[in-house]
Amino acid sequence: MSNVTDKACLFSKLINGADIEQIKSAVRPAAVAVPRPSFFKGYSDEVAALALPIIAYWTYSSIFHIMDVYKLAEGHRIHPTEEMLKKNRASLYEVVRDVILQHIIQTITGVLAFNLNVQEYTGFENAEIWDLRQKFPLLPAWFFYVAYWYLIPASRIFTAFVIIDTWQFTLHRLMHLSPFLYKHFHSRHHQLYVPYAYGALFNNPVEGLLLDTVGTGVASMIVNLSQRECMILYTFSTMKTVDDHCGYSFWFDPFQRLFPNNSIYHDIHHQHFGIKYNFSQPFFTFWDNLFGTRFTAIDSYTDKNGKITLKGYKKFLHDRTDKRRKIAKEYNMKFHEISGSEDEEDSPENPLNKNKVQKKNE
Known part of the structure; x- marks a missing residue:
């Protein structure tokens, strides 16, 4: 009985019963626009959207670093520790220093961008949902509520994923095709022959700005994400990038389970035999498949589902x-x-x- 009650409580948090009643009403709910309160008390949503990705980066990276230091998951390591220490040409100090620099540039860029944003408002949502329901009266009110608050935002964020992948694949491949761009910009990232979590954003500052900061910002502007949707996109993208460079492969890792582009897929690109392949990042692999740049020499080693274990x-x-x-x-x-x-x-x-x-x- 308690289990049923718990599920009901969870459902009530996802769907507000009072809002549903307003949407069901024959009278259009009042639409009174008021400034949207911040998600975190005392911090604006703009600040949260800038701070959360940085907090997530160092927190998530630190988890993998602890695994490295105390050898907590050696059976899941892609490369042995000795190989990482022997082959990587950048020190941990250089990596941390450059990532901090990128985060500073990222924050400054974000502040300048958010200064252009207008105040976001709330209080009109039920009226908009009510209007939608009038066009399709046979569908239940909860369907429009879920679509408005969850499905449509999720589709916008997913579209942003595709835009980010397109942006990063294009620039990433260009930096490999151009000897000048590779030598002066992208080669820095490839000093990490064996990737690890802290090095996910170890880049030349110009590359970091164009590839990661601007790319994600452009995606959020094209899709017209709200500030809270930006929080999700920026934080999720950051954690996904860290996971791609973590140096571990876990069957239970949601990032590695949900996306075909994972730590092994990207590790291949960091190896000298795969450096001209697997340019797609950070979510999908469709651009590599389309342009014939997916590393196929490993196909005979995949499992029965065609996945690289x-x-x-x-x-x-x-x-x-x-x-x-x-x-x-x-x-x-x-x-x-x-x-x-x-x-x-x-x-x-x-x-x-x-x-x-x-x-x-x-």
């Missing part, structure tokens, strides 16, 4: 390393000579590319 990815990495060691031994070369940088992989002098070059010449 941690076990499958580790087997792929092991088999790839084993293959390269055998080739190095066959050609009497040092292993690092055929497994280092992207340039070495693409070089026709590399014995791994010998067959490719021969076929191309034929």
Whole structure:
């Protein structure tokens, strides 16, 4: 009985009974616009929209950092700690410093943008829902209430996801196609060969501004999100980006379960063999599929559902390393000579590319 009561209480919080009665009424509810009170007492929604993503970034990153330090989830790590310490070319100090700088730039940009926003009002919502119901009187009042307060905002935020993905894929791929942009801007992020949570926003400041701050801001303006919807979008996007760089793969992680673009998908892009693939970020992979830039060499290692699991990815990495060691031994070369940088992989002098070059010449 108590379980039923609890569910009823939860439902009543999601749907206000008094509002439903007004929407059902034959008389249009009064529409009196009053300034919307802030969600957090003492802090405006504009301040919250700017502060929450930063708080979320450092809080969520710290959880993964604690896992790293105390080795709490080694079985879920994509790469061993030793590999992270050996291959990454940026120190933790540099990473934290640059992320703080990006957050400062992000905050200043947000303050300037929010200064252009007008005061948001409330008190007219039931009247608008009532108007909608008059067009479709056969549908129940609660349907319009749920659509107005939950489904429509969710669809706007989802649309913002797609816009962010489009923006970031375009700029991200451009920075890889242009040697100048890669060398002077994007290469900084790739100093983290083995990604970790704090390094999610480790970027050149110009790239961070254009790719993340402006991209998310443009999406929110195009879709015309409210300040509270901006809170959700900015915070969720930040946490998703951190999760993509966390260095762990958890089957129960909602970010990794809900989205095809996850920590393993993005880790492939950080490896020298995948640096020209998997440009999509941070939510979906449809642009990579459309432009043929999805890394497909791992497809034979996916599970029965076509998903890349941690076990499958580790087997792929092991088999790839084993293959390269055998080739190095066959050609009497040092292993690092055929497994280092992207340039070495693409070089026709590399014995791994010998067959490719021969076929191309034929």
